[in-house]
Amino acid sequence: MEFRHLRYFLAVAEELHFGRAAQRLAISQPPLSQNIRQLEESLGVKLFHRNSKEVRLTAAGREFVPRARALLEQAGDAARHAREVDKGFAGRLRIGLVSSMLYRGLPKLLRDFQAKHPQLRLVLRELNSQGQVVELVHGQLDIGFVHTQRLPPSISRVLFASEPFLCCLPEGHALANARKVAVAKLEGEPLVMFSREASPDYYERVLAICSDAGFYPEVRHEVRHWLSVVSLVAQGLGVALVPQALKDSAIPGAVFVPLDKVTARSEVFCAWRTADDSAALDAFLKQVRAR
Template sequence: MELRHLRYFAVLADELHFGRAAERLAISQPPLSVAIRQLEDAVGARLFERNSKQVRLTPAGQALRASARKLLRQAEEAALEAREVAAGSAGRLRIGFVGAMLYRGLPQALRRFQAGHPAVRIGLAELNSAEQITDLLHDRLDLGFMHTARLPAELQSRLLLSEPFVACLPEAHALARRRRVDPAALRDEAVVLFSRVASPDYHERILAICAQAGFLPEVRHEVRHWLAVVSMVAQGLGVALVPQAMQRCGLGGVVFRPLQGVTALSETYAVWRPGPQNALVEGVLRALRQLRPAEAAKPVTTEGDDDGNESLQ
């Protein structure tokens, strides 16, 4: 049984006239008669009673009519959905993200994208970079936002934004009164650090900033999320170096200060596995580029005093 046979049957069931049905279908009458006979052979029952004067549905034909229309409607909907997915206007997107993306415009970008693509179903999962890579490789995610460009060959990536690191300090800390902080001033401080397991790149980049300043930090606490880093600093459990975007997290009890003489940047990558979802992926990336926070696009630069640590007055 072919969809073509069902379509011919449905039109003939409406018209009950081979000539008019053939005209609607833009075919000649003999192919229509052949198709109906083939359908009856496939079903195993006569669907029409026909003579020189009229064409009537048999009880079997009447029973098939509703089902045929339902199947044809489902086929049309399936084809439409396939076209919409190919065009990026429908489908499902499973997105992984590191927590800092909440402060880099991701929620606003997704709202914008969803407003223009109401038929797209979006699911979000907060995962570290390593977890996202695993899920992308196993087809559990379509798109990830992470902090590493060290990826398996099966994945593609795009640098989304770069931003400076800043010092995150308890608001009562002596360094909190400075307009900017020399990393060397953190030499004797307890440090809250992003876990190496959660993001080796971030862990190593922060250690490199400290090494450039001439010391190895005393790491008291390692956590898996940037919000946890800032929360622990707010509780007075140490200081931290965090991406500038975390200034927008809204937690009280902390201050953020630019770092003096530091050129290392926090980099965020969009990562995906090439495949049929690329139209949707590209749509989200376009929305995110439009809403990227301007202040995250370049490092903060300030002029300092003689010691490089101008105090707030």
Template sequence: MEFRHLRYFLVLAEELHFGRAARRLAISQPPLSLNIQQLEASVGARLFDRDSRGVRLTAAGRAFRESATALLAQAEAARVLAREIEAGAVGRLRVGFVGSMLYRGLPQTLREFQAAYPGIHVALTELNSQEQIDALLHDELDAAFIHTGRVPDTLQATLVHSEPFVCCLPADHPLAALAELPLTSLRGEPFVLFSRKASPDYYSRIFDMCAAQGFFPQIRHEVRHWLSVVSLVSQGMGVAVVPAALERSGMAGAAFRPLADAAVRSEVYCAWKTAPDHPARDHFVAMVAGKPAQRKRSHQEKATGPGTDGL
């Protein structure tokens, strides 16, 4: 039994006339008769009565008509779905993100993406950079926003956001009265920082920034989330060096000041797995990157690129 047989059957079931049915199908009458015979042989039942009075559906034919209509409808739905998936218009997209992306335009990007592709269901998961890389490698995420451009060879990464680091202080701290701070002004201050285990690259980056200015930060508290850093600072538990986007967190009790001598920037990359094919993911990457995501980072770029791996 072929879908062609079902289409021919349904047209004949509507017309109940071989000549008219053949004209609708744009074929001659003998092929139509042959296909109906093949269908009846495949089903194992007579679907039409044919005599001098015309063509009529049998009881088996009437029952078969309902099933044939449903089968063709399902086939058409499957065809449309396949074409929409191929075009990236429907499907499921699993996106990982570091917490700072909530203040770096991720909500707005998701709204724009959903408006452009309403048939794609986006599921978000907050993880640190290394956890997202592992999830990409194990096909548990389709795209990820991470703080490092150093990724395994099976992944691609493109820079989507870059901004300066700033100082986060308790609002009543004497240094908060300054419009801009030298990093050396934080010498001797208790620091709030990500734990070395959760974010080794970010931890090292802050140490390197301070070491370049001739001192090492005195780590008082280690946490795993950006908002935890800002929250502890707002409660007078120390100072921190954070991406400028965190100022938009609106945390009461925290003050943010530019760093006068910090050339290092906080960067976010969008990463994804090279295979398998995923049109919806490709549309998403193109939107966040502002261009088609086709270029793979070279080994040299991976070796020399910044690696502020954090939460």
């Protein structure tokens, strides 16, 4: 059974006349009759009672009409969906993100992109940078927002955000009202850090900032989410060096103060598999570059 058989069957079923059905299909009558016979043979049932005076649907033919219509509609929907996916208008885009992206303009970018591509389903997954790189390599993510530049050759990247580090302090801390904080003044303070395992790049960046100020920090707590870092500081369990974006987290009890004479910056990259040729991916990257 082929889709043309279904189209020919429905034309005859609606016209109940082979001549008119052939005219409607823009074919001659013999090929139409042959295709109906082929369909009946493939199904093993007779679909029409026909003689020189009339054409009538059999009971099986009447039952087959709505199912034949449904099959053709499904085929049409599948073809339209394939064309929309090819143009980037449908399908899904799997996006990985670190939690700090919630404060770096990603939600607005996603809303704007979704408004332009309402048929495209955006699927978000919160993962640390290392986890995203693994899933990008194995095709389990289409796009990642990562803190690391250490990417395999199969992954491309573009800078999404670059911002300074701030000192995050509990609001009752002696330095909480300072205009700027010299990193050296944090020597001896218990430091709350983003886990080395979750983001070795960030861990090493913060250690380097402290080392440049002449001391090795006392790392007291390691957590896997930036909001956990800020929350622990807010509870008076230490201090932290965090990306400026975390200032918008609005966690009560946490104060953010600029650092004095620190040039190191927090960077986020949008990453994807270089070999991907998805139209949806291309459209998303175009919006990322245009922001």
